[in-house]
Amino acid sequence: MKTKIINSKGFRFLILYVLMLAILTACMGTTESAADSTPERPALLTEEVSASGEVVPIRWITLSYPSGAAELAVKVAEGDLVDRGDVLVSSNDERLLIAFYQAQSALERAQFAYDQTVFSPSEAAVAAARAALANAEANLERQEDLNASDIVIEAAEADVQAAQASLDALLGGASLEEKNAVEYDLRAAELALESANDAFDLTAPYAGTIVKIFVNSDEAIGAGQPVIILADLSELRVVTTDLSEVDVPRLRAGQSAEIVFDALSEQTLGGTIERIAELASGTSSVHYEVTIQLNEVPEDLRWGMTAFITFPVD
Secondary structure, three states: OOOHHHHHHHHHHHHHHHHHHHHHHHHHHHHHHHHHHHOOOOOOEEEEEEEEEEEEEEEEEEEEEOOOEEOOEEEOOOOEEEEOOOOEEHHHHHHHHOOOOHHHOOOOOHHHHEEEEEHOHHHHHHHHHHHHHHHHHHHHHHHHHHOOOOHHHHHHHHHHHHHHHHHHHHOOOOOOHHHHHHHHHHHHHHHHHHHHHHEEEEEEOOOOOEEEEOOOOOOEOOOOOOOEEEEEEEEEEEEEEEOOOOOOOHHHOOOEEEEEEEOOOOOEEEEEEEEEEOOEEOOOEEEEEEEEEEEEOOOOOOOOOOOEEEEEEE
């Protein structure tokens, strides 16, 4: 009976040992399995700055008549391609015509003054000056013969001196300062006439496309009222519209950018930062305009299309 009890305890110990060994083995296997299944640490994500933007042409201008105009004649249509110097709109406004005639008259007076000052005096001008001096001298002599009062004599002497000075100045020619002054007056009058002549027409300052026309022929417009928008669409750029002042210091000219256009969402285009504005835009919120040059320009891209831009940064 005693031997049986000892065997029973040994059996229970053996069973307990086997169970503990099994549990320990299972735990070790689980640990190894967990270690083997641990995923690799992901690579560090590239940081980026993002902003919205819009497509703009390389340059554009809104043309108008500074002082207004009437009797307009529109010579182009929207979508027309024009060259530099082409007349886009003409006007026969009487105010422009009056200003032209006034400028022409001013030029003629300036030209006369220039000729009189710079060139040698004519024989007639010299003869007239000599005659004026002779008359003054004769008057002085007559007053002296008449025993005129001192006041009369002094006045006659002053006339002689003035006539002599005029003759001397005429024969001696104008000073350098006088010549420069009349030359400046002449140049200013020439420019004024040129400006008055150009005021009748709105011409293209460079080659481009007529994007928008705001007026009709025979219409009258007020001072500064927009008439035509001309744009050079040969190159298109993307300009940010909401780039935060916090993100601007992280960007540099020449930095790459990725652009997705809302209208062409199936493709992502590359670009390069061309310029970062020095002055902030916006009133309710501060943002900076960053101009991006596209590596390629899709055929369907248009002025005003919106885009989402990302700038990879370190």
